Amino acid sequence: MLLSCGTEMTEPGSLVPLTVAEDPALPSAFINGTQLHTEAFGNPDDPLLVVIHGGPGGDYRSLLDAKAFSDYGFYVAFYDQRGSGLSKREPESQYAGENAVRLFIDDLHAVIGYYRRSESQKVFLLGHSWGAMLATGYINLYPSQVAGAVLAEPGGLTWSQTSEYLSRSNKVRFFSEALNDAVFAEQIIAGRPEHEVLDYKAAFFTNYENAPGNEIGNPGHYPSWRSGAVAFRALIANAEKYGFDFTTNLRAFTHEILFLYSENNRAYGASWAATVSAPYPGARLEEVAGCGHEILYFGWDDFFPRALRYLNEMK
Amino acid sequence: MTMKNIALPLLLLILAIGPAPGQDVNWASGTGNRNLFSATFGADYSSYYGISYGRLLQIGKKSLVAGTVFTLPFGSNLADDWRLLTSVQAELLSHGSFSLTLKPALILRRYESPMATLFNVGADVLVLYGYQKPGWGIAALLSYDRSISARITHQLQKDDYPAVRDGWYRTRSGNFRFGARLNYTRRSWGMFLTTGKHYGQNFKDNPTFPFFAELTLQKRF
Numbered sequence: 159m160l161l162s163c164g165t166e167m168t169e170p171g172s173l174v175p176l177t178v179a180e181d182p183a184l185p186s187a188f189i190n191g192t193q194l195h196t197e198a199f200g201n202p203d204d205p206l207l208v209v210i211h212g213g214p215g216g217d218y219r220s221l222l223d224a225k226a227f228s229d230y231g232f233y234v235a236f237y238d239q240r241g242s243g244l245s246k247r248e249p250e251s252q253y254a255g256e257n258a259v260r261l262f263i264d265d266l267h268a269v270i271g272y273y274r275r276s277e278s279q280k281v282f283l284l285g286h287s288w289g290a291m292l293a294t295g296y297i298n299l300y301p302s303q304v305a306g307a308v309l310a311e312p313g314g315l316t317w318s319q320t321s322e323y324l325s326r327s328n329k330v331r332f333f334s335e336a337l338n339d340a341v342f343a344e345q346i347i348a349g350r351p352e353h354e355v356l357d358y359k360a361a362f363f364t365n366y367e368n369a370p371g372n373e374i375g376n377p378g379h380y381p382s383w384r385s386g387a388v389a390f391r392a393l394i395a396n397a398e399k400y401g402f403d404f405t406t407n408l409r410a411f412t413h414e415i416l417f418l419y420s421e422n423n424r425a426y427g428a429s430w431a432a433t434v435s436a437p438y439p440g441a442r443l444e445e446v447a448g449c450g451h452e453i454l455y456f457g458w459d460d461f462f463p464r465a466l467r468y469l470n471e472m473k
Numbered sequence: 474m475t476m477k478n479i480a481l482p483l484l485l486l487i488l489a490i491g492p493a494p495g496q497d498v499n500w501a502s503g504t505g506n507r508n509l510f511s512a513t514f515g516a517d518y519s520s521y522y523g524i525s526y527g528r529l530l531q532i533g534k535k536s537l538v539a540g541t542v543f544t545l546p547f548g549s550n551l552a553d554d555w556r557l558l559t560s561v562q563a564e565l566l567s568h569g570s571f572s573l574t575l576k577p578a579l580i581l582r583r584y585e586s587p588m589a590t591l592f593n594v595g596a597d598v599l600v601l602y603g604y605q606k607p608g609w610g611i612a613a614l615l616s617y618d619r620s621i622s623a624r625i626t627h628q629l630q631k632d633d634y635p636a637v638r639d640g641w642y643r644t645r646s647g648n649f650r651f652g653a654r655l656n657y658t659r660r661s662w663g664m665f666l667t668t669g670k671h672y673g674q675n676f677k678d679n680p681t682f683p684f685f686a687e688l689t690l691q692k693r694f
Contacts, residue, residue, distance in 0.1 A: 164642050332519075334548060335550050337519045338547075338584075339587065341518045341680070341681045341682070342584045343584045343586075345518050345618060346584060346623050346644060347646065348647055348648045348674065348680075349672075350673075350678055351677065361588060361630065361633075365588055379629055381632070381633055
């Protein structure tokens with residue numbers, strides 16, 4: 159009976175939400191050869207603020223409070239990155255080559271092109287974690303295209319920096335309940351190639367990230383749509399193999415950036431923020447009170463006035 | 474689920490399968506002591522500890538070992554996650570001091586986290602081939618742990634995705650283990666050290682921690 163009964167884990171919508179490739183009701187756009195889950199709020203002629211989520215493999219659900227910037231004269235665009243969130247799943251081979259990170263920068267460039275109405279419309283980037291790293295990768299490549307950026311705790315701007323940060327933020331507590339909650343299920347859901355199954359299983363890792371006493375200071379769970387497990391796994395492997403350095407041309411970026419770190423992330427702090435932000439010629443460092451790494455979700459009340467003040471200055 | 478909740482089903486299961494010996498056995502150490510009791514500590518997916526109990530059975534000229542191992546991962550919630558493995562093992566071939574052992578097993582597992590609770594039924598087949606003397610032995614190990622089906626009840630996952638469906642799912646996948654087992658036996662005491670590497674069956678979706686190790690201390694009586 160056990161062999162024959164039960165639902166297939168891959169049945170669409172049973173364990174993870176449908177993506178834009180499966181649900182035409184979701185807002186989406188065909189961008190740079192893929193279909194992205196994306197939407198924008200505000201007046202399209204206002205300065206464009208592109209919100210870039212973390213991960214890799216995360217989504218923008220926990221950043222949706224940033225819609226509020228549209229009430230203050232910004233056209234706010236969100237998108238789930240390639241293969242992540244509610245965007246279309248893509249084969250792992252897309253993230254395998256030496257230029258995989260560049261593909262994500264190209265996607266961002268195409269998203270900006272999709273929403274930008276004219277060359278005179280200013281573009282701002284708001285990136286969280288990996289999203290802040292990606293924003294820097296973009297600025298490094300297109301310094302003249304961006305008028306300012308709010309960067310919230312990018313792990314690092316090079317792979318060696320990021321790797322060092324991850325070793326602190328994901329410090330393994332070998333006898334902890336949090337570890338069981340993250341990995342015990344790997345013996346129940348194992349060796350499966352289907353992306354839906356891998357995405358579902360990857361969600362259990364948030365148990366570790368957000369467990370009581372976690373290093374990064376999150377007080378609990380924060381909302382997300384889907385973990386892009388394949389994008390995450392492949393991009394980490396790609397970075398281990400090829401590395402990256404988003405700092406090679408940052409001196410060409412003459413605008414000041416707002417670089418934010420959280421009060422409660424024990425793996426980050428003021429000194430790491432100073433180290434990571436150093437390649438920017440002008441970086442304004444500020445601490446966001448009362449939150450950990452998920453600054454926009456748990457620290458919104460302190461984050462928003464800081465970010466708005468900066469963006470209005472740069473507008 | 475508390476320890477109290479699982480104690481009764483666990484006891485019933487152990488009674489249902491009858492006296493069962495420990496999971497590890499040194500065939501060359503004789504069949505005089507038929508009861509085996511073991512304590513186990515190890516790390517595979519996470520760190521764990523456990524106990525096993527059983528009995529050596531003689532069917533004709535053939536010795537069989539049927540056993541139950543109950544393991545719990547370390548952690549603050551005592552019994553929200555557990556694994557119960559019930560097996561029968563037999564020495565299929567022996568020539569001189571070389572021995573081939575086959576151990577098929579039924580596995581029940583429970584996993585609980587803030588996201589979801591999974592109750593899993595699986596099967597495991599382990600093959601050991603090695604050199605075995607009365608006081609010590611060394612063997613190569615190959616096993617396949619097949620997860621067959623799981624009942625999933627979602628908690629926090631439902632907040633993120635209200636349409637997620639609870640119920641039985643066909644997991645139909647598994648992990649391979651490749652490793653070695655060393656054992657040392659003195660009088661009625663035995664010690665078994667197993668170590669190796671495990672992989673997902675597609676050799677791609679592999680466990681987060683690639684290696685496993687287990688130390689078992691055994692008393693025969």
